[in-house]
Amino acid sequence: MVLRPIRVEAQADPTNVDDQSYLTATKSRSLWADAARRFFRHIPSVVSLVLLVLVALFAFTGNFFAVWTNSEVDWSVLGRVPELGAPSLESGHYFGTDDLGRDLFARVVQGSQISLMVGIVGAGIAVIVGTVYGAVAGYFGGRLDSVMMRLVDILLSIPYMFVLILLLVVFGRSISMLFIGIGLISWLDMSRIVRGQTLSLKQKEFIEAARASGAGHFTIIFRHIVPNLLGIVAVYATLLVPQMILTESFISFLGLGVQEPLTSWGALIAQGASNVMYGTLWQLLFPLGFFIVTLFSFYFVGDGLRDALDPKDR
């Protein structure tokens, strides 16, 4: 990383008696304000952030603009989708229709909701479970640590995609099962990262000071260790969201994810892909576009956050 010159604030001239500004202390900058400044200076991350906000807006307000609902069949198009179902403004099918004559715009809006939700819920579970698990293992160390981490090792070495499919087959395909299945595995990597950070954090003087002043284990973990982990957790959480979206799309691509009439990007991509030979290219390209833009943006925002928050790079 390029070293930037420290910006020197305009110095007040102490000889000028009228100017009282030198008396006021320089405003302190918090760690997070610093990080935010660094983040917003990185153009690709800012652009990605804007794109993400737009995708989210699209997902949660798009229905106000949709002429059709996501399960309504346009009978005038049915059977002649390749000729009549193309994207057009006058029919109200802004993104065209799918092969059953349903409005693709409404379906992409609805699919975006599911995909974003899966990503955010998956990452949220990872943040909560992974942070607590990793912090506890790292903080207490010893036998507890090795048992807890051995368990993570074992869970990580199981080909989870098959287990996830197994879960969905056994308990029926539903969104809540998908969330449970994804939540079961999403926290594993996070707990490893958090544990590693905790191991080095707990050697620091301020933890010793907290212990000396009589703070209990619970207080030390949640008041002193976890807040110091938030930076790295935020970075990995941002990078986890696209992974969760990918996992869900993978499952839905195989037709094992969410059920009709609900849909998701993966399911829409699968449908578009299977109809590609009939010349209905828009059925693939619209969901694919949203999918790619969102994934790209999450990776760039994650990278930007890493540059902004990672203390090693400063």
Place this chain on the structure above:
Amino acid sequence: MLKYILKRLAVAIPTLLILIIFSFILMRVAPGGPFNSERPLPAQVLANIEAKYGLDQPWHIQLWEYVVGIVTRFDFGPSFAYTDRTVNDIIAQGFPVTLTYGTWSFVLAVTVGCLLGIAAAVRHNSWIDYFAVGTSIGAQVLPNFVMAPLLVIVFTLWLHWLPGGGWRGGQLPYVIMPVIALGTSYMASIARITRSSMLEVLSSNFIRTARAKGLPSSQIIIRHALKPALMPLLSYLGPAFVGMVTGSVVIDVFFSTGGIGQLFTNSAFNRDYSVIMGITILLGALTITFNLVVDILYAWVDPRIRY
């Protein structure tokens, strides 16, 4: 070294057992058995069928029989949906297909990825470097289930060069697209890892010494830089292998190659429990074994690593 291998085995074997028990329990708690059809069978017939498959026994005996069958005879039991075939028959039919294009993808990803990464690092900030960085970013958002339809659009629909699916005993035109679709994203990741570790190695002191001695560039790279630079790659091979195994499901379904992934999703839809379990356990065993081998290799190549 031997102690290390034993220690790793002590993790791998319980993992496999947990996987077997977990999937077994899942199957048993599943609502609806394999013989619940829309038209219910007469009670006597159902009882006979369940007796045939041993489903009338207490579950711990079933589990014991199942584990013993796998461990001693490599026998995953009969298929529930296709009553005249065993799970072994079904796996034996699909596995060679998956193995063929999977191996090719893996070889392609590793060789091309390594070469691209090395070239990018050696010619830092040149067009090849930008190409490598660009593809590795692109590959992150183009997973196999996106690559596959895009390849079909380009090579089948527009150029009419390659067939859009099928296997035909593994003739070359049928293999190309599955191999590319499966391997590209891993190739890009391997290129990225190789590039960054090669850059790090090339800026280290011993390489400067080698340059100062006047060794030719090619010799520096091949004799000195290559080994330390490729070491981080070794630890990525495990996850890459796992990713390819799971990715093969998409490839099989999309290209109708008839590999193990297609069997897996078919039996998922048919609720053919024994086949799903058999495939999960087989692939689980494969990945666990592969990770074990990679870890041992890593400890062997890098003497600094001692657990």
